[in-house]
Amino acid sequence: MDVNGTVAEGFEPVRDAFARNFEVFGERGAAVAVYRDGRKVVDLWGGTHDLDGTAPWGHGTAQVVRSATKGVAAAVPLMLYQRGELDLDAPVAEYWPEFKARGKDRVLVRQVLNHRAGLPVLDRPLTPAQALDPARGPEAVAAQAPVWEPGTDHGYHALTYGWMLDELVRRVTGRRTGEWIAAEIAAPLGLELWLGLPEAEEAAGRTGRVGRIETPEPTAGGTGPRMRPKRSVTEAYDDPASLTRRAFAAITPFPDQNEAAYRAVALPATNGIATADGLARFYAALIGAVDGVPALFTPGTLAAARAEESAGPDRVLVVGTRFGLGFMLHGSASPFLGPGSFGHPGRGGSLGFADPETGVAFGYVTNGFRKTVTADPRAQALLRAVRAAL
Secondary structure (H helix, E strand, C coil): CCEEEEECCCCHHHHHHHHHHHHHCCCCEEEEEEEECCEEEEEEEEEECCCCCCCECCCCCEEECCCHHHHHHHHHHHHHHHCCCCCCCCEHHHHCHHHHCCCCCCCEHHHHHCCCCCCCCCCCCECHHHHCCCCHHHHHHHCCCCCCCCCCCCCCCCCHHHHHHHHHHHHHHCCCHHHHHHHHHHHHHCCCEECCCCHHHHHHHCCCCECCCCCCCCCCCCCCCCCCCCCCHHHHHCCCCCHHHHHHCCECCCCCCCCHHHHHCCCCCCCCEECHHHHHHHHHHHHCCECCECCCCCHHHHHHHHCCCEEEECCCCCCEEEECCCCEECCCCCCCCCCCCEEEECCCCCEEEEECCCCEEEEEEECCCCCCCCCCHHHHHHHHHHHHHC
């Protein structure tokens, strides 16, 4: 397996681990990038960007990163909070009056970000066509009743997180999350990262710019009563009436993630597109200056982003999870680099995070789908190598 790219002196273990992923874990195509103190120290890629194994992955190949999108999207409300435009402890309905229907009048902005809003499912899932209409997701969440009392427990809002966040951003700024990211984050930093792929990039994708991703088997959610707690996330996901299955089936069936129509819209929970460098550079910019661009977060915002807001058994993911404000935190279910790390994995493998204590920012993207939601073995192998290098 040919591995392309460079590593700084001392980070050779990351190259070895990346190559081993192809041999041991059947990696198809992937890239990994690592920054330390704003300087890129790892930039590797290999494999193929298509599904038949013929087109090589290039330096600029981007990929759908699924729920790793959530961490990128979380930066927007936090930067609006930092600028005094959004109150994290205000009711969502203060900005979005229609949201207060069916007992949601006291749901706080904070609870959207920390997965305590009680709204991980839709009783009436959206069709793929409805999901591609930017208005339909927020309308559906506004009409939904909570499945637990908001604020009393937490559970991963796999898809509804994106609709709630997007509508809040639109109500506050007049722009949707993808537009805000493009103008305020991606452009100043030169990020190869999009939430809503521009037409020019989609055209380039037909010649290899955006890789094709393996897709999971189609699923359908049920609307029956919540069943007993499950022993594992796999068991829960196999039960159509579980919160787990219903949360991931809020769009049924799920759209083809390789279709241009899907990649063109912005679903802030699940369809961001990035290179490994774009993802790592984004996280590097949250914790420090990058190429003369000041850090996106002030020290106060950074502290708020990674302060523990939710912890313990997750009503959707079943395992114990830890969340800050929009970011997943280091823990046994989703290990990052260390106790202070914050970021977000994507179902199937992708991962982005930052570790302020070591100055490390990490981005890994892949087109080989695995059923893991949090701790993908390929990403974990790369993290162990980064620890060894440090």
